[in-house]
Each structure stands twice: as structure tokens, then as C-alpha cells.
Amino acid sequence: MSFPESIRSIYQAQLAEIHHAGIFKEERFIHSSQSADIEVEFPSGSELKKVINMCANNYLGLSSHPEVIKAAHEGLETRGYGMSSVRFICGTQDIHRELENRVTEFLGTEDTILFPSCMDANAGVFEAILTSEDIMISDRLVHASIIDGMRLCSAQHDTFKHLSMEHLEEKLQLHADKRLKLVITDGVFSMDGDTAMLDKMVELCEKYGAMLLVDDSHATGFIGKTGRGTHEYCNVFGKIDIITTTFGKALGGASGGCVSGRNEIVEMCRQKARPYLFSNTIAPVIVSGVLKVFDILSGSTERRDKL
Ligand SMILES: Cc1ncc(COP(=O)(O)O)c(C=O)c1O
Numbered sequence: 329m330s331f332p333e334s335i336r337s338i339y340q341a342q343l344a345e346i347h348h349a350g351i352f353k354e355e356r357f358i359h360s361s362q363s364a365d366i367e368v369e370f371p372s373g374s375e376l377k378k379v380i381n382m383c384a385n386n387y388l389g390l391s392s393h394p395e396v397i398k399a400a401h402e403g404l405e406t407r408g409y410g411m412s413s414v415r416f417i418c419g420t421q422d423i424h425r426e427l428e429n430r431v432t433e434f435l436g437t438e439d440t441i442l443f444p445s446c447m448d449a450n451a452g453v454f455e456a457i458l459t460s461e462d463i464m465i466s467d468r469l470v471h472a473s474i475i476d477g478m479r480l481c482s483a484q485h486d487t488f489k490h491l492s493m494e495h496l497e498e499k500l501q502l503h504a505d506k507r508l509k510l511v512i513t514d515g516v517f518s519m520d521g522d523t524a525m526l527d528k529m530v531e532l533c534e535k536y537g538a539m540l541l542v543d544d545s546h547a548t549g550f551i552g553k554t555g556r557g558t559h560e561y562c563n564v565f566g567k568i569d570i571i572t573t574t575f576g577k578a579l580g581g582a583s584g585g586c587v588s589g590r591n592e593i594v595e596m597c598r599q600k601a602r603p604y605l606f607s608n609t610i611a612p613v614i615v616s617g618v619l620k621v622f623d624i625l626s627g628s629t630e631r632r633d634k635l
Contacts, residue, residue, distance in 0.1 A: 354370075354371065354372070355372075356368050356369070356370040357369040357370070357372065359376055361391070361392040362381075362384055362386055362391040362392055362581060363381065363386070363389075363391070363392055364380060364381055364386075364389065365378065365379075365380060365381070366378075366379060366381045367379075384581070385546070385576070385577035385578065385581065386577070386578075386581050387549065387550050387577060387578040387635055388549055388550055388578045388625075388631040388632065388635065389631065390578070390579070390580045390581065390621055390624065390631075391580060391581035391582075393580075393621075393624070395620055395623075395624065396580050396617045396620050396621055396624075397617075398620075399616045399617050399619065399620035400613045400614070400616050400617040400620075402616060403423070403612045403613045403614075403615060403616025403617065404612070404613045404616075407421055407423060407612035407613075407615075407616070408612060409611065409612070409613065410608070410611055410612075411608055411609065411611070411612070412608075413608065414604075414605060414606060414607060414608055414609070415442075415604065415605075415609050416598075416605060419608055419609060420609075421612060421615070423612060423615045423616060423619065424442060424609060424610070424615060426615075426619060427442060427610075427615050427618055427619055427622075428440040428441065428442060428586070430619060430622045431586055431588055431622075432588060434556060434622060434625070434626070435548070435556060435557065435559075435571055435573075435588045436556065436559070436560075436565045436566045437566075437568070437571060437588040437589050437590075438589065438590050438591045438594070439588070439589070439590075439591050439594040439595070440586050440587070440588040440589075440594065441586060441587050441588075441594045441597045441598055441601075441604060442584060442585075442586050442609050442610055442615075443584070443585045443586060443587065443601075443603055443604055443609070444583070444584065444585070444603065444607050444608065444609060444610060445574065445576065445583055445584060445585045446473060446543070446545050446572055446573060446574035446576065446585030446586075447473040447476075447585070448585060448603035448604070448607065449572045449573075449585040449586055449587045449603075450471070450473040450474050450476070450477040450543065450572055451473065451476055451477045451480060451602075451603050452477070452587075452597060452601030452602055452603040452604055453477060453541070453570065453572060453587050453593075453597055453601060454477045454478055454480065454481035454483065454510075455477075455480050455481040455482065455600070455601070455602070456596050456597045456599075456600040456601040456602075457508075457510075457593055457596050457597070457600075458481055458482070458483035458508060458510060459482060459483060459507070460482045460483060460484070461483075461506065461507040461508070462483040462484070462506055462507050462508040462509070462510065463483060463484045463485070463486060463503045463506040463508070463509050463510070464478050464481065464483050464484070464485045464486070464510050464512055465485075465486050465487070465488060465496065465499045465500065465503065465509065465510070465511050465512065465538075466478065466485070466486075466487050466488075466511075466512040466513070467487070467488060467490055467491065467512065467513045467514065467524070468487045468488065468489060468490050469490045469514070469517055469519065469520070470512060470513060470514055470543065471514055471518050471543055471545070473543075474512060474514075474543055478512075483508075483510075484503075484506070486499050486502070486503065487499075491522065491524065491525065493525060493528045493529070493532065496511065496529070496532060497532055497536075500532060500533075500535075500536040500538060501536070504536065508539065509536065509537065509538035509539070510538065510539045510540075510541055511529060511532070511533055511538050511539070511540050511541070512541045512543075513526075513529065513540075513541075513542055513543070514542070514543045514544075514545075514546070515542045515543065515544035515545075515546065515547040515551070515557055515558030515559070515571075516544070516546040516547045516551060516558060517546070518545070518546055521546075523551075523558060523561070523562075524542065524558060524562075525562065526540075526542065526558055526559055526561075526562035526564050526568070527562045527563055527564050530564045530567045530568070533569075539569040539570065540568055540569050540570070541568075541569065541570040541571075541572065541589075542557075542558060542559065542568050542570070542571050542572075543571075543572045543573070544557040544558050544559070544571050544572070544573045545572070545573050545574040545576075545577055545585075546577065547561070547573075548571075548573040548574075548577075548578060548579060549577075549578035549579050549621075549625060549632070550578050550631075550632045550635055552565075553629075554629055554632075555625055555629060555632040557571065557573070559571070568589070569589050569590050569593065570587060570588075570589035570590070570593055571587075571588045571589060572585065572586065572587050572588075573585060573586060573588070575610070575614070575618045575621075579618055579621045579622075579625075580614075580617050580618055580620075580621045582614045582617060582618070583610065583614060584609075584610035584614055584615075584618065587601075
């Protein structure tokens with residue numbers, strides 16, 4: 329089948345606009361493993377350069393840690409390469425449940441469900457637990473994956489000014505009549521690196537009978553005294569209803585994510601979250617690597633302290 333010029337020219341014009349706006353994204357090809365020191369080909373086709381990498385989310389330097397790599401090899405040998413199924417048909421191994429239990433223990437929640445990524449966790453969680461009678465009230469600077477997840481959900485939506493607890497309280501008052509109220513924030517914000525005031529948010533949620541969801545992708549593993557995350561840093565460990573997070577940053581940096589929180593919320597996700605039901609979960613090799621990451625983090629806070 330041909331691709332007519334009339335169609336091609338529409339995309340060419342859009343790409344030219346992206347170039348013109350100065351936001352065309354060119355990828356840098358790394359020829360080494362992910363690390364503080366890497367070898368990069370940029371622009372494409374040029375000679376390799378050795379550079380110091382200041383922009384990965386490899387916060388704890390675990391992306392190429394020898395013990396993590398060894399554990400991943402063992403996972404590959406003992407559990408194979410892929411699952412070839414979604415979780416609820418025949419895509420669950422013992423190590424998937426083991427990882428869910430480890431995350432639950434680490435984050436101080438009641439239960440955890442794995443997703444292929446945190447993007448998928450955020451895409452699935454809202455529609456699984458809310459209906460059109462409910463309201464989502466989000467900080468205006470939440471991550472793109474939360475915005476997309478909220479778009480996929482039939483619940484009503486409102487926002488509060490970035491980090492403004494006064495504005496959040498106004499919105500909680502405004503929506504007092506809704507069946508369920510879910511307040512949504514990043515723990516550490518992905519673009520600016522500032523931190524949500526989770527202690528105040530917990531207080532407000534308790535006062536107005538709302539639930540709190542925190543995306544802690546930029547905090548799990550290294551924020552807080554023992555690296556449990558923003559809830560530990562803000563002294564509200566055990567008080568967050570729903571935490572979503574990624575294994576694609578500090579926790580080895582491969583891929584995968586989860587929803588961790590109240591038992592009923594996690595069970596609703598297992599029954600209804602579409603990226604969980606209709607997509608393969610994390611491959612055994614990665615699950616084995618992440619389990620080793622939790623061994624390393626539970627044994628010592630040395631890496632976090634250095635950071
Ligand atoms: C706050 C936040 N949430 C979610 C994600 C998505 O994580 P994943 O790579 O696991 O899909 C990111 C990644 O950039 C993020 O910064």
C-alpha cells in the first residue's frame with residue numbers, strides 16, 4: 329500500500345513546526361552501560377565521546393550494579409525470559425508476588441500490585457477505583473502520566489495551584505458533596521524537584537474525608553531517612569492511601585511500576601485496571617533484579633546517604 333504525498337506532507341509540516349519551535353527531540357546513543365561515566369554518539373554518526381552523565385534518574389547508581397546484574401542472570405536461568413501471558417490468565421510467577429510483598433513492606437502500605445510501568449499504573453488506577461460520582465483534585469504540576477490516567481477516568485476533575493494548601497482546602501470544601509474525593513500529587517515533582525507537603529495534605533484529607541494518591545517515582549529508594557520516600561521525609565509513613573512508583577529510576581532503572589496502598593484499592597486494580605488486565609507484567613529477569621535492589625536498600629542506607 330502506498331503512502332500518498334497528501335498525507336506525508338501533513339506530517340512533514342507538523343514535524344517542521346516542532347523543529348521551528350525548538351522542541352524537536354534528538355536521541356543520544358549511549359554505547360556503554362548506564363552509569364556516571366558513559367560513551368555517547370551525538371549527534372548521530374559522530375565519534376564517540378566520553379562524558380559524565382548528569383541527567384539519568386540512576387539516583388543510587390544501581391542500574392549496572394554487579395549484584396543486580398547477577399540476580400537478573402539467575403532470574404533468567406531459573407524463571408525464563410518471558411511470561412507470554414497477562415497476570416490473571418497464566419502470567420504470574422511466585423517472584424511477582426514476592427516483589428509485591430517486598431514493595432508493601434518497604435513502603436509501609438497494605439498491599440501492592442505490579443504494572444508494566446508507572447505510566448501504566450497511573451493509566452489504570454483512577455478508572456479502576458472511581459466513578460462519575462467522584463472527584464479527582466490534582467496539583468497543577470503533576471506528571472504527564474497522571475494527567476493521561478485522569479483523562480481515561482469518568483470521575484470529575486479539578487486542580488489546585490502548585491503546592492498551595494489553601495487552594496487545596498478551598499477545592500475540598502467546594503467538592504464536599506462528592507461520593508469519593510481523591511487528592512493527587514507527585515511526591516517529589518519530576519520537573520522542578522520540589523516536594524509536596526504530604527503532612528499538610530494528610531491533615532486536610534483526614535479533615536475532609538478524602539483519599540490521597542502520591543506518585544513517588546522521583547523519591548522511592550532515596551528520599552527520607554531510610555529512603556522509603558516522600559511520606560517518610562514528611563513524617564506520614566503509613567498514612568498515604570495510594571502510592572504509585574516506578575522501578576525505572578532509583579530502583580535499578582530497568583522498567584516496571586506499581587500501585588501500593590489500601591487492600592481494597594489494590595484489589596480493585598487487580599479486578600479492573602486495564603493496563604494490568606490486558607498487558608504482560610514485568611519480565612522475570614527484571615523482577616529478580618528489583619528483588620536484589622530491595623535486598624541492597626534494606627541492608628544499608630550508604631548509597632542514599634552518599635547521595
Ligand atoms: C512522576 C513520574 N511518574 C511516572 C513516570 C513514568 O514512569 P515509568 O517510566 O515507569 O513509566 C515518570 C517517569 O518519567 C515520572 O517522572
